[in-house]
Amino acid sequence: MLTLLMTRPRAAAERFVARLAPDLRDRLRVIYAPLLDIVVLPDPVSLDGVRGVIFTSANGVAAGVVAGVHPALPARTLPAYCVGDATAEAARRAGWTVNDCFETADALVAALGDRCPQGPLLHLRGVHARGDIAERLTAAGIKTRAQALYDQRLVALSDAAHRALRGDDPVIVPLFSPRTARQFADAARGPAPLYLAAISEAAAEPLVNMTHSALIVADRPDGAAMAAAVERLSDQASRVEGPRTAQ
Structure with missing residues (x-):
């Protein structure tokens, strides 16, 4: 078998x-x-002044729920940009309004770089992440910071x-x-x-x-x-x- x-x-x-x-x-x-073992980190997260949130995994969305991170503004004014259909679906279930879903991190960076949404944006991610999304968007003129919500510990x-x-x-x-x-x-x-x-x-x-x-x-x-x-x-x-x- x-x-x-x-x-x-x-x-x-x-x-x-x-x-x-x-x-x-x-x-x-x-x-x-x-x-991998997903471990939510204890660091507090503030959405003060944030104009949009980036999720690149469903783990990030779930860790945000555990950490108490929920849309603090009307959903229409606090968009979520997601990588992957599973991430987008998790974000919707958690109460976020998903403005866009991209196939890859590179596609997200390219699209937002063209559109120039109003920042600052906040990328909620794991400790181990690829793509340098916050750095690349900031370099493109869209102020973005990243915060690790969870660790991906090898098992x-x-x-x-x-x-x-x-x-x-x-x-x-x-x-x-x-x-x-x-x-x-x-x-x-x-x-x-x-x-x-x-x-x-x-x-x-x-x-x-x-x-x-x-x-x-x-x-x-x-x-x-x-x-x-x-x-x-x-x-x-x-x-x-x-x-x-x-x-």
Whole structure:
């Protein structure tokens, strides 16, 4: 039987598995083995003077709720700019008015740089973040500051994950960030055929030197494209394409 090894935090992993096609889920044994623990930080957050908020992950929205960060102005005057559909949906559920949703951080920076919305803007994010959004927007003339609401602390690979990797059955592993990809590459040992899906080229980079049967990069950096990648890998693994290769 095929194993799907989910390395995202549990809630996000369960949402991802739920979006897979039912017939695909029926073919998979799912192991939840988060490589990150999301820890909300105690620092207070002020929205005084802020004219817009940037969210780049659903974790940022959720951490804001825990920290008591809610729209302090009428929603129509305090827009939220989001990266990713899941982030935008989380922001809407938390009460924010989502003005725009962008596929990537680069797309957000480019679009806001063209529109020049009135600042200051506040990017609510994790300790470990890519893209330098606040710095790039400020350099473009849109005053923006960033505040970390949560930390993404690395977690060791679980015993259940190690057992699967020591077995003979194919293991499909979707990896959603360069940090978790590096953590997985450093920890994974065993003969199980690996079918790896990376959300971006940056996330694929730590994986290329692993022994694997397949490594693909999602067509877009979002959950739908990663689900499609998992389905492709499942089809490949089911066909038993041949021996693993060291890339």
